[in-house]
Amino acid sequence: MSVxxxxxxxxxxxxxxxxxxxxxxxxxxxxxxxKKEGKExxxxxxxxxxxxxxxxxxxxxxxxxxxxxxxxxxYNVDSLVSQIRKILRTAGQHNIALFGAGHLGKAIASSDIFxxxxxxxxxxxxANPKKVGTKVGQQTVRAVDDLRQTVLDEDxxxxxxxxxxxxxxxxxxxxxxxxxxxxxxxxxxxxxxPPEVTVHTSSPAVDLLYALYFYLT
Amino acid sequence: MSVxxxxxxxxxxxxxxxxxxxxxxxxxxxxxxxKKEGKExxxxxxxxxxxxxxxxxxxxxxxxxxxxxxxxxxYNVDSLVSQIRKILRTAGQHNIALFGAGHLGKAIASSDIFxxxxxxxxxxxxANPKKVGTKVGQQTVRAVDDLRQTVLDEDxxxxxxxxxxxxxxxxxxxxxxxxxxxxxxxxxxxxxxPPEVTVHTSSPAVDLLYALYFYLT
DNA sequence: TAGATTGTTAATCGATTAACAATC
DNA sequence: TAGATTGTTAATCGATTAACAATC
Numbered sequence: 155m156s157v158x159x160x161x162x163x164x165x166x167x168x169x170x171x172x173x174x175x176x177x178x179x180x181x182x183x184x185x186x187x188x189k190k191e192g193k194e195x196x197x198x199x200x201x202x203x204x205x206x207x208x209x210x211x212x213x214x215x216x217x218x219x220x221x222x223x224x225x226x227x228x229y230n231v232d233s234l235v236s237q238i239r240k241i242l243r244t245a246g247q248h249n250i251a252l253f254g255a256g257h258l259g260k261a262i263a264s265s266d267i268f269x270x271x272x273x274x275x276x277x278x279x280x281a282n283p284k285k286v287g288t289k290v291g292q293q294t295v296r297a298v299d300d301l302r303q304t305v306l307d308e309d310x311x312x313x314x315x316x317x318x319x320x321x322x323x324x325x326x327x328x329x330x331x332x333x334x335x336x337x338x339x340x341x342x343x344x345x346x347x348p349p350e351v352t353v354h355t356s357s358p359a360v361d362l363l364y365a366l367y368f369y370l371t
Numbered sequence: 372m373s374v375x376x377x378x379x380x381x382x383x384x385x386x387x388x389x390x391x392x393x394x395x396x397x398x399x400x401x402x403x404x405x406k407k408e409g410k411e412x413x414x415x416x417x418x419x420x421x422x423x424x425x426x427x428x429x430x431x432x433x434x435x436x437x438x439x440x441x442x443x444x445x446y447n448v449d450s451l452v453s454q455i456r457k458i459l460r461t462a463g464q465h466n467i468a469l470f471g472a473g474h475l476g477k478a479i480a481s482s483d484i485f486x487x488x489x490x491x492x493x494x495x496x497x498a499n500p501k502k503v504g505t506k507v508g509q510q511t512v513r514a515v516d517d518l519r520q521t522v523l524d525e526d527x528x529x530x531x532x533x534x535x536x537x538x539x540x541x542x543x544x545x546x547x548x549x550x551x552x553x554x555x556x557x558x559x560x561x562x563x564x565p566p567e568v569t570v571h572t573s574s575p576a577v578d579l580l581y582a583l584y585f586y587l588t
Numbered sequence: 589t590a591g592a593t594t595g596t597t598a599a600t601c602g603a604t605t606a607a608c609a610a611t612c
Numbered sequence: 613t614a615g616a617t618t619g620t621t622a623a624t625c626g627a628t629t630a631a632c633a634a635t636c
Binding site for chain 4: 390431440441443
Binding site: 169170175176179180182183184187188190191203204242243244248256257258260261264265266267268270271273311312316335336338342343344346352354356357358359360361362363364365366367368369370371 | 386387392393396397399400401404405407408420421459460461465473474475477478481482483484485487488490528529533552553555559560561563569571573574575576577578579580581582583584585586587588
């Protein structure tokens with residue numbers, strides 16, 4: 155936030171607004187999948203159908219950072235992916251610790267969703283001594299006692315909580331203490347953390363309630 | 372949308388805006404959890420901390436439908452839950468079909484997240500014949516051949532897809548054909564459906580990218 | 589009463605959209 | 613060239629917030 159940082163190469167704002175950042179992340183996700191499916195070019199119209207964001211808004215969001223598209227053709231998937239990664243500063247690798255080696259933990263560990271965006275699960279923990287030492291994917295399950303040391307050694311910024319609701323708050327306290335900055339909470343617990351830590355609580359039921367409302371009305 | 376429907380008891384709008392509906396669903400989720408944790412009263416400030424929605428906005432959203440709070444005290448959790456349920460018209464039970472009896476499917480079936488909001492998993496399907504007939508929670512896994520009949524018999528409006536990415540589109544086509552109106556997609560596939568069907572694709576990586584951006588800047 | 593928190597106003601800011609010239 | 617789609621403008625609409633009187 156120092157004055158020296160104000161000048162950016164593209165003349166854009168120093169920091170993205172919440173809305174723009176959220177939408178860019180969304181575009182990135184569908185572009186990544188489109189790339190997997192072999193698509194080379196996308197139009198703002200196609201992106202709109204996949205993201206439910208208005209196509210004018212998409213062109214507007216992107217044109218704020220450069221002229222990435224070709225008129226009459228659309229956007230090159232590959233180059234748009236790298237442009238958005240650059241804007242979101244998520245071009246690098248980021249290390250994740252996963253807590254809970256139950257069904258949900260295993261589902262997350264074996265999924266591509268995080269890996270596709272440079273998030274690598276580098277450690278899996280479980281409170282159950284019987285699970286410690288077993289293999290989940292390529293990782294050996296660790297005891298929660300090792301939390302502090304692992305967070306330091308592996309440079310972990312993000313913790314994903316796939317644990318029972320009652321276990322979530324005590325674990326969050328330990329994570330905050332160990333220096334984790336982002337907690338992705340799959341439990342239902344209402345976590346209390348200091349302001350410098352970000353908690354995101356997954357809430358599929360919220361999305362469903364929302365979808366249902368517009369179906370019912 | 373007929374003229375006769377315009378008059379509502381509270382004088383509010385006929386249909387909620389997207390933003391209001393999304394926020395109300397969010398409030399409902401944390402209120403439901405707060406109730407579980409034994410809280411009887413919440414202030415707009417507390418709701419704000421849990422939902423990351425500005426407290427003024429919360430009071431504004433709620434006051435559009437009535438005077439639910441007590442000055443100097445806050446909102447009664449129980450009564451606010453029922454008020455919001457009434458507004459969102461989700462006071463009743465809704466039947467869900469779950470597709471995929473892998474780790475993710477099992478995690479969803481054993482979770483409270485949907486049950487807490489009146490969503491009941493009434494059928495679980497899997498493409499693997501070896502899994503058909505086995506028990507997951509209280510349900511017996513069914514073959515996908517039974518899809519059409521089950522959707523009709525069980526009055527299913529919502530389908531939750533916890534299947535491999537390649538299986539998602541063919542399955543979505545069958546679901547649309549069988550009359551399902553809301554598809555909750557946990558795969559990475561970019562689903563194509565007719566406009567009258569709503570697809571919501573779960574995207575934890577999007578939320579993580581977003582959180583990370585604000586951490587890095 | 590004193591303290592706390594709601595309900596509401598008024599002002600601002602950003603998101604959204606239609607429309608269309610530019611151009612591939 | 614003809615068709616398609618971007619980049620951009622201009623106008624509108626809704627979201628957001630600070631502030632504070634009302635009142636529990």
